[in-house]
Amino acid sequence: MPLLLRGMPTHAKILQPFIKREGAPLASLVNSEPTGTANFGGVEGKGIRTTAREEGDWIVIEGEKIWATNCAGWVFKGAGLQCVTRRFIPSSSASASRSSPSTSDTNVVVAVTWADIEASPPGSYTVLKHFDSFGLTAKSGPLVRISGVRVPKSQLLCQPGQGLELCDEAFTMSAIVLGAMSVGVMRAEFDSALAFAKRDDRGGAEPILTKQSRRSTEGAWLPPARELAYHAKVYCSESAVKAVIDCVYAAGVTTYDEGSGLGLGKLVKVTMVLPLFDGGNVGVRKRQLQKLMCAADYDAWGTTM
Structure with a gap:
Protein backbone atom coordinates (compact mmCIF):
# COMPACT_ATOMS: atom_id res chain seq x y z
CA MET A 1 0.00 0.00 0.00
CA PRO A 2 2.79 2.55 0.68
CA LEU A 3 4.03 2.00 -2.87
CA LEU A 4 0.53 2.55 -4.26
CA LEU A 5 0.13 5.70 -2.17
CA ARG A 6 3.51 7.35 -2.81
CA GLY A 7 5.02 5.43 -5.70
CA MET A 8 6.73 7.33 -8.53
CA PRO A 9 7.24 6.33 -12.19
CA THR A 10 10.77 5.35 -11.24
CA HIS A 11 9.33 2.67 -8.95
CA ALA A 12 7.44 0.93 -11.77
CA LYS A 13 10.07 -1.81 -12.08
CA ILE A 14 9.41 -2.85 -8.48
CA LEU A 15 5.81 -3.68 -9.37
CA GLN A 16 6.62 -5.63 -12.55
CA PRO A 17 6.46 -9.11 -10.93
CA PHE A 18 2.95 -8.30 -9.70
CA ILE A 19 1.75 -6.63 -12.91
CA LYS A 20 3.00 -9.47 -15.13
CA ARG A 21 1.24 -12.03 -12.92
CA GLU A 22 4.13 -14.42 -13.25
CA GLY A 23 4.64 -16.81 -10.38
CA ALA A 24 3.19 -15.92 -6.98
CA PRO A 25 5.06 -12.88 -5.60
CA LEU A 26 4.19 -11.73 -2.10
CA ALA A 27 4.19 -8.19 -0.72
CA SER A 28 4.29 -7.06 2.90
CA LEU A 29 4.00 -3.91 5.00
CA VAL A 30 6.73 -4.38 7.62
CA ASN A 31 6.23 -2.14 10.62
CA SER A 32 6.09 -3.92 13.99
CA GLU A 33 9.27 -4.46 16.02
CA PRO A 34 10.14 -6.84 18.88
CA THR A 35 10.16 -4.01 21.44
CA GLY A 36 6.66 -2.92 20.36
CA THR A 37 5.46 -0.07 18.17
CA ALA A 38 2.60 1.40 20.21
CA ASN A 39 4.84 4.43 20.84
CA PHE A 40 6.45 4.48 17.41
CA GLY A 41 5.76 8.16 16.88
CA GLY A 42 6.84 9.58 20.21
CA VAL A 43 9.93 11.76 20.31
CA GLU A 44 10.44 10.94 23.98
CA GLY A 45 10.67 7.17 23.50
CA LYS A 46 12.76 4.72 21.53
CA GLY A 47 10.31 4.56 18.64
CA ILE A 48 11.41 2.79 15.47
CA ARG A 49 14.71 0.99 16.12
CA THR A 50 15.41 -0.37 12.65
CA THR A 51 17.73 1.94 10.72
CA ALA A 52 18.21 2.96 7.10
CA ARG A 53 21.74 4.36 6.88
CA GLU A 54 22.69 6.45 3.87
CA GLU A 55 25.87 5.43 2.04
CA GLY A 56 26.24 7.41 -1.17
CA ASP A 57 23.50 6.28 -3.55
CA TRP A 58 22.59 3.35 -1.31
CA ILE A 59 20.63 2.68 1.85
CA VAL A 60 21.97 0.05 4.25
CA ILE A 61 19.31 -1.51 6.48
CA GLU A 62 19.83 -2.87 9.99
CA GLY A 63 17.37 -4.12 12.58
CA GLU A 64 14.67 -6.62 13.50
CA LYS A 65 11.00 -6.79 12.55
CA ILE A 66 8.12 -9.00 13.65
CA TRP A 67 4.49 -9.95 12.87
CA ALA A 68 4.57 -8.63 9.28
CA THR A 69 2.36 -10.96 7.24
CA ASN A 70 4.18 -12.60 4.30
CA CYS A 71 7.41 -10.67 4.95
CA ALA A 72 9.62 -13.77 4.70
CA GLY A 73 8.12 -14.94 1.41
CA TRP A 74 7.37 -18.50 0.37
CA VAL A 75 10.81 -19.94 1.22
CA PHE A 76 11.61 -17.62 4.15
CA LYS A 77 14.32 -15.69 2.34
CA GLY A 78 12.31 -12.49 1.92
CA ALA A 79 9.12 -11.51 0.11
CA GLY A 80 9.06 -10.19 -3.43
CA LEU A 81 8.38 -6.72 -2.03
CA GLN A 82 8.59 -5.38 1.52
CA CYS A 83 7.70 -1.81 2.44
CA VAL A 84 9.59 -1.33 5.67
CA THR A 85 9.45 1.50 8.23
CA ARG A 86 12.93 2.68 9.21
CA ARG A 87 14.75 5.40 11.11
CA PHE A 88 16.80 7.30 8.53
CA ILE A 89 20.44 8.09 9.28
CA PRO A 90 21.93 10.45 6.68
CA SER A 91 25.55 10.08 5.64
CA SER A 92 26.40 13.22 7.61
CA SER A 93 25.61 11.33 10.82
CA ALA A 94 26.49 7.81 9.74
CA SER A 95 28.42 7.32 12.97
CA ALA A 96 25.15 7.40 14.94
CA SER A 97 24.58 4.13 16.75
CA ARG A 98 21.57 1.90 16.34
CA SER A 99 20.59 2.74 19.89
CA SER A 100 20.30 6.46 19.16
CA PRO A 101 16.93 7.95 20.09
CA SER A 102 14.33 7.91 17.35
CA THR A 103 12.59 11.14 16.45
CA SER A 104 9.51 11.75 14.37
CA ASP A 105 11.49 13.66 11.75
CA THR A 106 13.72 10.72 10.74
CA ASN A 107 11.23 7.96 9.93
CA VAL A 108 10.98 6.71 6.35
CA VAL A 109 9.48 3.81 4.40
CA VAL A 110 11.86 1.87 2.15
CA ALA A 111 10.87 -0.57 -0.60
CA VAL A 112 12.98 -3.72 -0.33
CA THR A 113 12.76 -6.34 -3.08
CA TRP A 114 13.81 -9.96 -3.10
CA ALA A 115 16.48 -9.02 -5.65
CA ASP A 116 17.91 -6.51 -3.15
CA ILE A 117 18.22 -9.25 -0.54
CA GLU A 118 19.78 -11.67 -3.02
CA ALA A 119 22.38 -9.07 -4.01
CA SER A 120 23.33 -8.39 -0.38
CA PRO A 121 25.97 -10.35 1.57
CA PRO A 122 25.02 -13.85 2.80
CA GLY A 123 23.10 -13.78 6.07
CA SER A 124 21.76 -10.28 5.47
CA TYR A 125 18.17 -11.50 5.88
CA THR A 126 17.49 -14.15 8.50
CA VAL A 127 14.28 -15.63 9.91
CA LEU A 128 14.94 -15.99 13.64
CA LYS A 129 11.66 -17.46 14.81
CA HIS A 130 8.29 -18.62 13.51
CA PHE A 131 5.13 -18.30 15.60
CA ASP A 132 2.09 -20.51 16.03
CA SER A 133 -0.41 -17.68 15.75
CA PHE A 134 -3.67 -17.86 17.65
CA GLY A 135 -6.81 -17.53 15.57
CA LEU A 136 -5.44 -16.68 12.14
CA THR A 137 -3.31 -19.78 11.70
CA ALA A 138 -2.82 -19.66 7.90
CA LYS A 139 -0.36 -16.79 8.03
CA SER A 140 3.36 -16.21 8.47
CA GLY A 141 4.64 -13.24 10.44
CA PRO A 142 8.03 -14.32 11.79
CA LEU A 143 10.73 -12.49 13.70
CA VAL A 144 13.33 -11.49 11.11
CA ARG A 145 16.75 -9.87 11.32
CA ILE A 146 17.93 -7.56 8.54
CA SER A 147 21.66 -6.90 8.66
CA GLY A 148 23.43 -5.10 5.86
CA VAL A 149 20.77 -5.33 3.15
CA ARG A 150 21.58 -2.65 0.56
CA VAL A 151 18.90 -0.96 -1.54
CA PRO A 152 19.14 1.95 -3.99
CA LYS A 153 18.33 5.29 -2.38
CA SER A 154 15.74 5.76 -5.13
CA GLN A 155 13.61 3.18 -3.30
CA LEU A 156 12.86 5.55 -0.45
CA LEU A 157 9.08 5.99 -0.72
CA CYS A 158 9.00 9.27 1.18
CA GLN A 159 11.18 11.99 2.60
CA PRO A 160 12.61 11.62 6.14
CA GLY A 161 9.92 12.57 8.61
CA GLN A 162 7.04 11.36 6.39
CA GLY A 163 7.35 7.65 7.15
CA LEU A 164 4.89 7.52 10.03
CA GLU A 165 2.33 9.50 8.06
CA LEU A 166 2.68 7.12 5.10
Whole structure:
Protein backbone atom coordinates (compact mmCIF):
# COMPACT_ATOMS: atom_id res chain seq x y z
CA MET A 1 0.00 0.00 0.00
CA PRO A 2 2.79 2.55 0.68
CA LEU A 3 4.03 2.00 -2.87
CA LEU A 4 0.53 2.55 -4.26
CA LEU A 5 0.13 5.70 -2.17
CA ARG A 6 3.51 7.35 -2.81
CA GLY A 7 5.02 5.43 -5.70
CA MET A 8 6.73 7.33 -8.53
CA PRO A 9 7.24 6.33 -12.19
CA THR A 10 10.77 5.35 -11.24
CA HIS A 11 9.33 2.67 -8.95
CA ALA A 12 7.44 0.93 -11.77
CA LYS A 13 10.07 -1.81 -12.08
CA ILE A 14 9.41 -2.85 -8.48
CA LEU A 15 5.81 -3.68 -9.37
CA GLN A 16 6.62 -5.63 -12.55
CA PRO A 17 6.46 -9.11 -10.93
CA PHE A 18 2.95 -8.30 -9.70
CA ILE A 19 1.75 -6.63 -12.91
CA LYS A 20 3.00 -9.47 -15.13
CA ARG A 21 1.24 -12.03 -12.92
CA GLU A 22 4.13 -14.42 -13.25
CA GLY A 23 4.64 -16.81 -10.38
CA ALA A 24 3.19 -15.92 -6.98
CA PRO A 25 5.06 -12.88 -5.60
CA LEU A 26 4.19 -11.73 -2.10
CA ALA A 27 4.19 -8.19 -0.72
CA SER A 28 4.29 -7.06 2.90
CA LEU A 29 4.00 -3.91 5.00
CA VAL A 30 6.73 -4.38 7.62
CA ASN A 31 6.23 -2.14 10.62
CA SER A 32 6.09 -3.92 13.99
CA GLU A 33 9.27 -4.46 16.02
CA PRO A 34 10.14 -6.84 18.88
CA THR A 35 10.16 -4.01 21.44
CA GLY A 36 6.66 -2.92 20.36
CA THR A 37 5.46 -0.07 18.17
CA ALA A 38 2.60 1.40 20.21
CA ASN A 39 4.84 4.43 20.84
CA PHE A 40 6.45 4.48 17.41
CA GLY A 41 5.76 8.16 16.88
CA GLY A 42 6.84 9.58 20.21
CA VAL A 43 9.93 11.76 20.31
CA GLU A 44 10.44 10.94 23.98
CA GLY A 45 10.67 7.17 23.50
CA LYS A 46 12.76 4.72 21.53
CA GLY A 47 10.31 4.56 18.64
CA ILE A 48 11.41 2.79 15.47
CA ARG A 49 14.71 0.99 16.12
CA THR A 50 15.41 -0.37 12.65
CA THR A 51 17.73 1.94 10.72
CA ALA A 52 18.21 2.96 7.10
CA ARG A 53 21.74 4.36 6.88
CA GLU A 54 22.69 6.45 3.87
CA GLU A 55 25.87 5.43 2.04
CA GLY A 56 26.24 7.41 -1.17
CA ASP A 57 23.50 6.28 -3.55
CA TRP A 58 22.59 3.35 -1.31
CA ILE A 59 20.63 2.68 1.85
CA VAL A 60 21.97 0.05 4.25
CA ILE A 61 19.31 -1.51 6.48
CA GLU A 62 19.83 -2.87 9.99
CA GLY A 63 17.37 -4.12 12.58
CA GLU A 64 14.67 -6.62 13.50
CA LYS A 65 11.00 -6.79 12.55
CA ILE A 66 8.12 -9.00 13.65
CA TRP A 67 4.49 -9.95 12.87
CA ALA A 68 4.57 -8.63 9.28
CA THR A 69 2.36 -10.96 7.24
CA ASN A 70 4.18 -12.60 4.30
CA CYS A 71 7.41 -10.67 4.95
CA ALA A 72 9.62 -13.77 4.70
CA GLY A 73 8.12 -14.94 1.41
CA TRP A 74 7.37 -18.50 0.37
CA VAL A 75 10.81 -19.94 1.22
CA PHE A 76 11.61 -17.62 4.15
CA LYS A 77 14.32 -15.69 2.34
CA GLY A 78 12.31 -12.49 1.92
CA ALA A 79 9.12 -11.51 0.11
CA GLY A 80 9.06 -10.19 -3.43
CA LEU A 81 8.38 -6.72 -2.03
CA GLN A 82 8.59 -5.38 1.52
CA CYS A 83 7.70 -1.81 2.44
CA VAL A 84 9.59 -1.33 5.67
CA THR A 85 9.45 1.50 8.23
CA ARG A 86 12.93 2.68 9.21
CA ARG A 87 14.75 5.40 11.11
CA PHE A 88 16.80 7.30 8.53
CA ILE A 89 20.44 8.09 9.28
CA PRO A 90 21.93 10.45 6.68
CA SER A 91 25.55 10.08 5.64
CA SER A 92 26.40 13.22 7.61
CA SER A 93 25.61 11.33 10.82
CA ALA A 94 26.49 7.81 9.74
CA SER A 95 28.42 7.32 12.97
CA ALA A 96 25.15 7.40 14.94
CA SER A 97 24.58 4.13 16.75
CA ARG A 98 21.57 1.90 16.34
CA SER A 99 20.59 2.74 19.89
CA SER A 100 20.30 6.46 19.16
CA PRO A 101 16.93 7.95 20.09
CA SER A 102 14.33 7.91 17.35
CA THR A 103 12.59 11.14 16.45
CA SER A 104 9.51 11.75 14.37
CA ASP A 105 11.49 13.66 11.75
CA THR A 106 13.72 10.72 10.74
CA ASN A 107 11.23 7.96 9.93
CA VAL A 108 10.98 6.71 6.35
CA VAL A 109 9.48 3.81 4.40
CA VAL A 110 11.86 1.87 2.15
CA ALA A 111 10.87 -0.57 -0.60
CA VAL A 112 12.98 -3.72 -0.33
CA THR A 113 12.76 -6.34 -3.08
CA TRP A 114 13.81 -9.96 -3.10
CA ALA A 115 16.48 -9.02 -5.65
CA ASP A 116 17.91 -6.51 -3.15
CA ILE A 117 18.22 -9.25 -0.54
CA GLU A 118 19.78 -11.67 -3.02
CA ALA A 119 22.38 -9.07 -4.01
CA SER A 120 23.33 -8.39 -0.38
CA PRO A 121 25.97 -10.35 1.57
CA PRO A 122 25.02 -13.85 2.80
CA GLY A 123 23.10 -13.78 6.07
CA SER A 124 21.76 -10.28 5.47
CA TYR A 125 18.17 -11.50 5.88
CA THR A 126 17.49 -14.15 8.50
CA VAL A 127 14.28 -15.63 9.91
CA LEU A 128 14.94 -15.99 13.64
CA LYS A 129 11.66 -17.46 14.81
CA HIS A 130 8.29 -18.62 13.51
CA PHE A 131 5.13 -18.30 15.60
CA ASP A 132 2.09 -20.51 16.03
CA SER A 133 -0.41 -17.68 15.75
CA PHE A 134 -3.67 -17.86 17.65
CA GLY A 135 -6.81 -17.53 15.57
CA LEU A 136 -5.44 -16.68 12.14
CA THR A 137 -3.31 -19.78 11.70
CA ALA A 138 -2.82 -19.66 7.90
CA LYS A 139 -0.36 -16.79 8.03
CA SER A 140 3.36 -16.21 8.47
CA GLY A 141 4.64 -13.24 10.44
CA PRO A 142 8.03 -14.32 11.79
CA LEU A 143 10.73 -12.49 13.70
CA VAL A 144 13.33 -11.49 11.11
CA ARG A 145 16.75 -9.87 11.32
CA ILE A 146 17.93 -7.56 8.54
CA SER A 147 21.66 -6.90 8.66
CA GLY A 148 23.43 -5.10 5.86
CA VAL A 149 20.77 -5.33 3.15
CA ARG A 150 21.58 -2.65 0.56
CA VAL A 151 18.90 -0.96 -1.54
CA PRO A 152 19.14 1.95 -3.99
CA LYS A 153 18.33 5.29 -2.38
CA SER A 154 15.74 5.76 -5.13
CA GLN A 155 13.61 3.18 -3.30
CA LEU A 156 12.86 5.55 -0.45
CA LEU A 157 9.08 5.99 -0.72
CA CYS A 158 9.00 9.27 1.18
CA GLN A 159 11.18 11.99 2.60
CA PRO A 160 12.61 11.62 6.14
CA GLY A 161 9.92 12.57 8.61
CA GLN A 162 7.04 11.36 6.39
CA GLY A 163 7.35 7.65 7.15
CA LEU A 164 4.89 7.52 10.03
CA GLU A 165 2.33 9.50 8.06
CA LEU A 166 2.68 7.12 5.10
CA CYS A 167 2.37 4.06 7.33
CA ASP A 168 -0.70 5.62 8.93
CA GLU A 169 -2.27 6.15 5.50
CA ALA A 170 -1.61 2.53 4.58
CA PHE A 171 -3.29 1.28 7.75
CA THR A 172 -6.24 3.59 7.06
CA MET A 173 -6.75 1.91 3.69
CA SER A 174 -6.63 -1.57 5.18
CA ALA A 175 -9.17 -0.58 7.85
CA ILE A 176 -11.90 -1.03 5.25
CA VAL A 177 -10.77 -4.60 4.60
CA LEU A 178 -10.58 -5.46 8.29
CA GLY A 179 -13.98 -3.90 8.95
CA ALA A 180 -15.53 -5.98 6.18
CA MET A 181 -13.74 -9.08 7.46
CA SER A 182 -15.17 -8.50 10.94
CA VAL A 183 -18.69 -8.19 9.52
CA GLY A 184 -18.21 -11.42 7.55
CA VAL A 185 -17.07 -13.28 10.67
CA MET A 186 -20.06 -11.93 12.61
CA ARG A 187 -22.43 -13.13 9.90
CA ALA A 188 -20.94 -16.63 10.03
CA GLU A 189 -21.20 -16.65 13.83
CA PHE A 190 -24.80 -15.43 13.72
CA ASP A 191 -25.86 -17.96 11.05
CA SER A 192 -24.35 -20.81 13.05
CA ALA A 193 -25.92 -19.76 16.35
CA LEU A 194 -29.30 -19.08 14.72
CA ALA A 195 -29.44 -22.52 13.09
CA PHE A 196 -28.57 -24.15 16.41
CA ALA A 197 -31.18 -22.12 18.32
CA LYS A 198 -33.87 -23.08 15.82
CA ARG A 199 -33.28 -26.84 15.95
CA ASP A 200 -32.14 -27.53 19.53
CA ASP A 201 -34.40 -27.43 22.59
CA ARG A 202 -31.71 -28.16 25.22
CA GLY A 203 -34.08 -30.66 26.85
CA GLY A 204 -37.04 -28.28 26.90
CA ALA A 205 -40.38 -28.39 25.15
CA GLU A 206 -39.51 -25.92 22.38
CA PRO A 207 -36.42 -24.74 20.48
CA ILE A 208 -34.36 -22.31 22.55
CA LEU A 209 -34.92 -19.56 19.99
CA THR A 210 -38.47 -19.17 21.33
CA LYS A 211 -37.36 -18.95 24.93
CA GLN A 212 -34.18 -16.94 25.37
CA SER A 213 -33.10 -13.37 24.71
CA ARG A 214 -30.18 -14.56 22.61
CA ARG A 215 -32.39 -14.36 19.50
CA SER A 216 -32.03 -10.58 19.37
CA THR A 217 -28.87 -9.65 21.26
CA GLU A 218 -26.25 -10.92 18.84
CA GLY A 219 -28.12 -9.63 15.81
CA ALA A 220 -28.12 -6.08 17.15
CA TRP A 221 -24.43 -5.62 16.33
CA LEU A 222 -24.77 -6.42 12.65
CA PRO A 223 -26.59 -3.52 10.96
CA PRO A 224 -24.39 -0.66 12.21
CA ALA A 225 -21.22 -2.65 11.65
CA ARG A 226 -22.21 -3.36 8.05
CA GLU A 227 -22.40 0.35 7.32
CA LEU A 228 -19.28 1.27 9.28
CA ALA A 229 -17.19 -1.37 7.52
CA TYR A 230 -16.41 1.30 4.96
CA HIS A 231 -14.99 3.60 7.62
CA ALA A 232 -13.54 1.87 10.65
CA LYS A 233 -11.76 -1.27 11.76
CA VAL A 234 -12.08 -0.46 15.45
CA TYR A 235 -15.87 -0.56 15.72
CA CYS A 236 -16.32 -3.63 13.53
CA SER A 237 -13.57 -5.75 15.06
CA GLU A 238 -14.61 -4.99 18.64
CA SER A 239 -18.28 -5.48 17.77
CA ALA A 240 -17.33 -8.90 16.38
CA VAL A 241 -15.83 -9.84 19.76
CA LYS A 242 -19.08 -8.89 21.52
CA ALA A 243 -21.17 -10.69 18.91
CA VAL A 244 -19.26 -13.96 19.09
CA ILE A 245 -19.67 -14.01 22.88
CA ASP A 246 -23.44 -13.66 22.46
CA CYS A 247 -23.43 -16.45 19.89
CA VAL A 248 -21.47 -18.70 22.24
CA TYR A 249 -24.03 -18.00 24.95
CA ALA A 250 -26.76 -19.11 22.54
CA ALA A 251 -25.06 -22.40 21.68
CA GLY A 252 -23.83 -23.01 25.21
CA VAL A 253 -21.49 -25.89 26.00
CA THR A 254 -21.96 -27.31 22.51
CA THR A 255 -19.42 -24.72 21.39
CA TYR A 256 -16.76 -26.89 23.06
CA ASP A 257 -17.35 -29.71 20.57
CA GLU A 258 -15.25 -29.03 17.46
CA GLY A 259 -17.06 -31.94 15.77
CA SER A 260 -20.54 -30.51 16.29
CA GLY A 261 -20.56 -28.75 12.94
CA LEU A 262 -21.28 -25.37 14.53
CA GLY A 263 -17.83 -24.01 13.83
CA LEU A 264 -18.11 -21.47 16.63
CA GLY A 265 -14.96 -22.64 18.40
CA LYS A 266 -12.83 -21.76 15.38
CA LEU A 267 -14.68 -18.48 14.85
CA VAL A 268 -14.03 -17.48 18.48
CA LYS A 269 -10.28 -17.81 17.90
CA VAL A 270 -10.42 -15.80 14.68
CA THR A 271 -12.61 -13.11 16.21
CA MET A 272 -10.42 -12.53 19.26
CA VAL A 273 -7.43 -11.53 17.11
CA LEU A 274 -9.30 -9.12 14.82
CA PRO A 275 -8.61 -6.13 17.12
CA LEU A 276 -4.91 -7.09 17.34
CA PHE A 277 -3.53 -7.47 13.83
CA ASP A 278 -3.09 -5.19 10.81
CA GLY A 279 -2.62 -2.15 12.96
CA GLY A 280 -3.72 -3.01 16.50
CA ASN A 281 -6.70 -1.09 17.80
CA VAL A 282 -4.76 0.23 20.80
CA GLY A 283 -1.38 0.93 19.22
CA VAL A 284 -2.49 2.24 15.82
CA ARG A 285 -6.22 2.58 15.18
CA LYS A 286 -7.37 4.41 18.32
CA ARG A 287 -4.34 6.67 18.08
CA GLN A 288 -5.63 7.71 14.66
CA LEU A 289 -8.98 8.62 16.23
CA GLN A 290 -7.22 10.46 19.05
CA LYS A 291 -5.18 12.49 16.58
CA LEU A 292 -8.33 13.38 14.67
CA MET A 293 -10.18 14.55 17.78
CA CYS A 294 -7.19 16.59 18.98
CA ALA A 295 -7.13 18.63 15.77
CA ALA A 296 -8.10 22.28 16.19
CA ASP A 297 -10.62 22.06 13.33
CA TYR A 298 -12.26 18.83 14.52
CA ASP A 299 -16.05 18.96 14.17
CA ALA A 300 -17.67 16.18 16.17
CA TRP A 301 -21.01 16.62 14.40
CA GLY A 302 -19.74 17.36 10.90
CA THR A 303 -21.16 14.15 9.42
CA THR A 304 -24.58 14.28 11.08
CA MET A 305 -27.80 15.56 9.56
